[in-house]
Amino acid sequence: MAACPEYEVLLDVHATGGLETDEAARVHAHVKTCDGCREALASTVGVLMLADMPPLSAEEKAEVEELPRRTLSAWRRDAQHRGLRRRTLGSVAAAAAVVALMLLVPGRLQGTRSGTDTVTTPSSPAATVDGEEVDAETMAAIEAWAGLEPLDEDPDAPDDGDVVDEDMDFDLGETL
Amino acid sequence: MKRTRRAALALVLLPWVALAQPHRDDKGKDGGARDAERIERVEKRQRLRQVLELSDALELDNAQALKLEETLRRFDERRRPLREQVRDAARTLHQAARGDAAAQPQVDAAAQRAFEARERIAALDKEMYLALAKELPPAKRALLALTLARSEGKLKLGKWKRNGVVPELPPID
Numbered sequence: 001m002a003a004c005p006e007y008e009v010l011l012d013v014h015a016t017g018g019l020e021t022d023e024a025a026r027v028h029a030h031v032k033t034c035d036g037c038r039e040a041l042a043s044t045v046g047v048l049m050l051a052d053m054p055p056l057s058a059e060e061k062a063e064v065e066e067l068p069r070r071t072l073s074a075w076r077r078d079a080q081h082r083g084l085r086r087r088t089l090g091s092v093a094a095a096a097a098v099v100a101l102m103l104l105v106p107g108r109l110q111g112t113r114s115g116t117d118t119v120t121t122p123s124s125p126a127a128t129v130d131g132e133e134v135d136a137e138t139m140a141a142i143e144a145w146a147g148l149e150p151l152d153e154d155p156d157a158p159d160d161g162d163v164v165d166e167d168m169d170f171d172l173g174e175t176l
Numbered sequence: 177m178k179r180t181r182r183a184a185l186a187l188v189l190l191p192w193v194a195l196a197q198p199h200r201d202d203k204g205k206d207g208g209a210r211d212a213e214r215i216e217r218v219e220k221r222q223r224l225r226q227v228l229e230l231s232d233a234l235e236l237d238n239a240q241a242l243k244l245e246e247t248l249r250r251f252d253e254r255r256r257p258l259r260e261q262v263r264d265a266a267r268t269l270h271q272a273a274r275g276d277a278a279a280q281p282q283v284d285a286a287a288q289r290a291f292e293a294r295e296r297i298a299a300l301d302k303e304m305y306l307a308l309a310k311e312l313p314p315a316k317r318a319l320l321a322l323t324l325a326r327s328e329g330k331l332k333l334g335k336w337k338r339n340g341v342v343p344e345l346p347p348i349d
Contacts, residue, residue, distance in 0.1 A: 091238065134263075134270040142266045146294040147301060148259050149328065151218045 003040035004030075011037055015044035215256065223248050226327060230308075233323040234316050244308065251304045258293045258300070265290040 003011055007030060013019050014027045031038045056064065134142075140150030226248060231241040268286035271279035279286075305324060309317040 095238075134266050138270070139263060139266055142290070143259065143262060146258075146262045146290065147297040148255070148262065149222050151215055151259075 001036035001039060003037045004034060007034075007037050008040070011041045012044055015041055015048055215259070219252050219256070223252060229327050230320065230323055233319050234312070247304070247307055251300060251307075255297060255300055258297050261289055261293040262297075265293070 007027065010019065010023065010027050011031075014024060019027060031041055143150045223245065227241055227245045230236070230244060234240075236244060265286040268279050268282050269290070272283045272286070301324075305321060309320055312320060
């Protein structure tokens with residue numbers, strides 16, 4: 001015997017326990033008097049019981065309990081990575097901006113520096129007698145003897161950029 | 177990450193390279209000021225090289241590298257008058273060696289000044305090492321000492337080799 005058409009949907013919902021109290025009471029009262037609907041309800045309940053999940057094992061319970069903590073940890077890790085990436089990008093961008101400024105206005109900066117720089121090199125009167133200066137090589141040798149890095153800029157020495165690259169253990173070109 | 181750090185460090189330090197470029201418009205300046213500027217420029221270049229070498233050897237981050245640069249700069253400033261003392265003594269001795277009568281009486285004092293400056297530079301080098309090593313663990317302190325010595329030694333050796341003073345030696349095992 002078939003269920004009443006107007007109760008078909010209500011019976012399915014009732015079988016899952018999803019009806020409000022009033023409606024559930026109405027369906028319940030109807031089922032008492034209608035064989036077709038009673039059979040349909042019993043059939044639906046039987047099907048739903050087949051699909052019912054077994055109780056959770058101890059391991060599954062532990063996993064479920066761990067879930068919020070693991071989710072929070074993953075979210076924090078992700079937030080940290082994003083923050084780190086943002087900071088790194090920010091640093092590189094700021095450094096690039098500073099470099100661009102320095103390279104775009106070198107003349108102005110150099111002018112300002114030389115204009116305000118009051119450092120002068122004292123030299124003894126005896127040192128410049130007859131305009132005879134110590135040659136660069138001798139001066140460099142004496143400075144090296146004293147434990148200083150020689151200041152001479154001899155023509156054989158590589159250019160500025162090469163000096164930087166020459167003695168370094170890593171290649172700037174590779175990183176840039 | 178290390179590559180990113182190095183790239184950022186190089187970018188941060190590039191202004192020093194820019195400022196260390198030689199001046200092209202200093203024809204009108206007097207010799208003293210030009211000399212002081214040249215010394216400052218070469219010092220900056222040497223300091224940049226040293227910062228990059230030490231940062232690489234000690235694996236410093238950008239902030240530490242900038243702090244290192246600041247420390248090296250302070251010691252360069254203290255070393256500058258000593259350099260001038262050495263150069264001044266060398267000029268006097270050079271003049272005296274060429275027979276300049278005015279320089280003859282100053283020979284002993286000039287030699288004394290040169291030796292004294294040399295001692296003070298050595299003391300300053302040691303003080304700089306201690307300042308840089310202050311917050312480093314032993315292994316990093318050892319790396320610092322080796323890098324400082326190697327940097328200075330390589331520079332001098334390179335110059336001597338260019339002048340043909342020292343023959344090329346096989347590498348040590």
